[in-house]
Amino acid sequence: MNFGGAIMGVDLGDIFERNEIEFSDLKGKVIAIDAYNTLYQFLSIIRQRDGTPLIDSHGEITSHLSGFLYRTTNLIEEGIKPVFVFDGVPPEFKNKTIEERKKIRANAQEKWDEAKARGEDKEAFKHAQASSRIQGNMIEDAKLLLKVMGIPVIQAPSEGEAQASSIVMDGKAYAAASQDYDALLFGAPVVLRNLAVTGKRKLAGKSIFVEVKPELIDLKKGLAAMGISREQLVDIALLVGTDYNDGIKGIGPRKALKLIKKHTGIEAVLLELKT
DNA sequence: CGTTACGA
DNA sequence: TCGTAACGG
Numbered sequence: 212m213n214f215g216g217a218i219m220g221v222d223l224g225d226i227f228e229r230n231e232i233e234f235s236d237l238k239g240k241v242i243a244i245d246a247y248n249t250l251y252q253f254l255s256i257i258r259q260r261d262g263t264p265l266i267d268s269h270g271e272i273t274s275h276l277s278g279f280l281y282r283t284t285n286l287i288e289e290g291i292k293p294v295f296v297f298d299g300v301p302p303e304f305k306n307k308t309i310e311e312r313k314k315i316r317a318n319a320q321e322k323w324d325e326a327k328a329r330g331e332d333k334e335a336f337k338h339a340q341a342s343s344r345i346q347g348n349m350i351e352d353a354k355l356l357l358k359v360m361g362i363p364v365i366q367a368p369s370e371g372e373a374q375a376s377s378i379v380m381d382g383k384a385y386a387a388a389s390q391d392y393d394a395l396l397f398g399a400p401v402v403l404r405n406l407a408v409t410g411k412r413k414l415a416g417k418s419i420f421v422e423v424k425p426e427l428i429d430l431k432k433g434l435a436a437m438g439i440s441r442e443q444l445v446d447i448a449l450l451v452g453t454d455y456n457d458g459i460k461g462i463g464p465r466k467a468l469k470l471i472k473k474h475t476g477i478e479a480v481l482l483e484l485k486t
Numbered sequence: 487c488g489t490t491a492c493g494a
Numbered sequence: 495t496c497g498t499a500a501c502g503g
Contacts, residue, residue, distance in 0.1 A: 257487050257502080265502050274487085277502065281488045409488055 219251075220372075220391035221448045226464045227392065228433045231424040234408065237385070238290035242403065243365075243375035245389035246295040247345070250353060252390065253278030254343040261332045262323055262339025275349055279356055285408035294363045294384060297350065298371040308454045316342050373397045386427070395430055396448050398441065402428040437468060446477035459484065 218224070257274035258264050264274040286293045301309060319341035326335035357364050367374030375387040376397035386401035387394040394402045404426040434441060450467040452458020462470070470480045 253487065259502075260500085263503095267503060270503085273503080277489095278487055285488080407487070 218391060219248075219454070220393035221396065221451055221453050221464075223392040223395060223444075223448070223464055226437060226447075226468050227395070227428055228436045229404075229426045229428050232427045234289045234291070234425065236427075237403075237425070239292070240385040241292045241294060241383065242286075242406070243294050243296050243378045243384040243387050244406070245371050245375055245387065245391070245394070246297045246353065246364075247371055248389045248391060249278070249282075249295070250275050250345060250349065251343060254345070254349075255340045258336060258339055260336065261327050262336040264339075271347065272349070275353055276356055279353055280360075282407065283357065283360055283362055286406070289408060294365060294378070295353075295357055296365045296367055296371045296375040296378070297354065299366060299368045299374075302369055302455070304455050313344075316344050370397075372399075375399065392428070393454070395428065395433070396445055396453070398430070400430050402430070404428070437472075439468070439472060443471050443476070446471050446480070449477055450480065 253275040254264065254272070257278050264272045265277055267273050283293060319338045323335055323338035323342050326338055354364050365374065365378070372387065372389055372391065372394045375384070375389070376394045376399035378384045379387050379394075379399045379401060386403045387399040388403040388406045390404055392402065405423050406425055407423070430441070434444060437444075439447075447464065447467040449456055450459055450462050450470065451464055470483075471477070474480045474483060
């Protein structure tokens with residue numbers, strides 16, 4: 212489940228064909244951006260050295276607002292037309308995942324406090340990131356900021372990624388943008404990752420900076436390259452585990468792909484695994 | 487994350 | 495002008 216890192220959904224990056232693109236490739240295009248994913252990213256990363264988020268004079272967290280303001284400005288400057296899609300009510304079968312994440316966050320919060328008290332900034336930052344949670348008026352404030360900036364905001368009835376995917380399938384947007392791969396499972400024909408303009412990421416080890424370019428994933432091409440259907444992709448996700456189910460221990464995307472290709476569908480795979 | 491300051 | 499560190503309250 213990997214918070215600060217980025218991916219919370221099914222990590223299909225290992226098996227899916229991904230292509231680096233330039234921002235100029237997206238000029239004039241409408242992009243349906245997963246707002247919650249973006250918000251979490253900002254809350255996670257925009258922090259001070261010991262992990263403390265940016266706060267205003269009232270003590271309210273402002274990291275997400277800083278992020279939305281500058282990133283949206285930059286996207287507009289690149290000629291991109293962002294549309295932010297916010298989550299609605301999560302499906303009930305996601306409850307277990309939500310509860311688990313809540314626990315992980317609370318635990319991280321404790322570890323953050325401890326590390327901060329010991330003066331271990333690097334350790335503190337790591338746990339602070341994992342403790343990131345949406346709270347208070349963050350959603351309303353982000354929506355208001357986008358509204359006054361003249362950026363369209365869409366309220367999904369449930370999962371934002373599902374809504375964003377639907378918008379792309381309807382041809383109302385060119386692509387869905389998220390760090391997760393789940394939009395592919397919802398059928399988004401094109402998914403974009405790393406939609407950050409400055410695109411510089413600290414590499415895990417030292418203070419080495421690597422240029423990160425936007426990444427385009429074409430659902431049809433990716434499926435064709437793997438030689439599977441979209442239904443089979445969903446089966447792979449189910450084997451690996453999603454926000455909605457646990458998956459099977461010891462099976463990652465690679466093994467799941469092999470198994471699904473060999474047996475055609477998840478039922479046959481499960482039968483084989485039983486024996 | 488994205489901007490700003492600053493030394494090379 | 496560029497690269498890195500510090501800042502953002």
